[in-house]
Amino acid sequence: MSFDISSLATYKQDFIDGFLTTLSASLLALALSLVIGTVIAIIRLSRVRLLEWIGTVYVEFFRNTPLVIQVFFFAMGLPSIGINISEFTAGAIGLSIYTGAFIAEAIRAGIQSVPAGQMEASRSSGMTYFQAMRFVILPQAFKLVIPPLGNQFVNLVKNSSVLAIIAGGDLMYAADIISSQTFQINLTYIFVALLYLVITLPLSYGVNWLEQRMAQTA
Numbered sequence: 001m002s003f004d005i006s007s008l009a010t011y012k013q014d015f016i017d018g019f020l021t022t023l024s025a026s027l028l029a030l031a032l033s034l035v036i037g038t039v040i041a042i043i044r045l046s047r048v049r050l051l052e053w054i055g056t057v058y059v060e061f062f063r064n065t066p067l068v069i070q071v072f073f074f075a076m077g078l079p080s081i082g083i084n085i086s087e088f089t090a091g092a093i094g095l096s097i098y099t100g101a102f103i104a105e106a107i108r109a110g111i112q113s114v115p116a117g118q119m120e121a122s123r124s125s126g127m128t129y130f131q132a133m134r135f136v137i138l139p140q141a142f143k144l145v146i147p148p149l150g151n152q153f154v155n156l157v158k159n160s161s162v163l164a165i166i167a168g169g170d171l172m173y174a175a176d177i178i179s180s181q182t183f184q185i186n187l188t189y190i191f192v193a194l195l196y197l198v199i200t201l202p203l204s205y206g207v208n209w210l211e212q213r214m215a216q217t218a
Helices: 011-046 049-063 069-082 087-113 116-124 129-144 144-164 171-182 185-218
Strands: none
Touching: 011 049, 011 087, 011 144, 011 171, 011 185, 049 087, 049 185, 069 144, 087 129, 087 144, 116 129, 129 144, 129 171, 144 171, 144 185, 171 185
């Protein structure tokens, strides 16, 4: 097994493009999944039967079906009915909806950890359910769920490699193309793994720092 690093230099731009695509898709999906997860967590605890049912079906369906199938649906299924979106968009949407189901459960657990008296006091002071959630409950819940949210964000970055399956132009897609042309399979994927670490390690450290900061201000 020989490593010829110079053979990868020719594909520097491909690595850069793949890295930026992975980073962009991850950041977009991170923001969308956090919004989706928060909304689903709130409606699951709303005590409105229809909303609870919708939230439960969403979580159970997307948590228990493969991400690959979900991404394929957006990439291949939507165009078949006349809704054309790019591979990047399909991957980002799939990642967002899939990760949102896991984030919803984490946030729901955080909300349930907040003493019930907080909601009762907020409602008695004239707030609506959603106002109480926004201004009183969620700020406390997010402090409690920073570690599991951090884990989900790191998983999201790693799961972004699913874009390679639909030619989404991400790091894994670049690695597949480059390794097939240079035959430096081991070296290519090792290098790509290091590029993933460039994204995930700062994210992990950032979450740990935020958790410690929140603990100090609690």
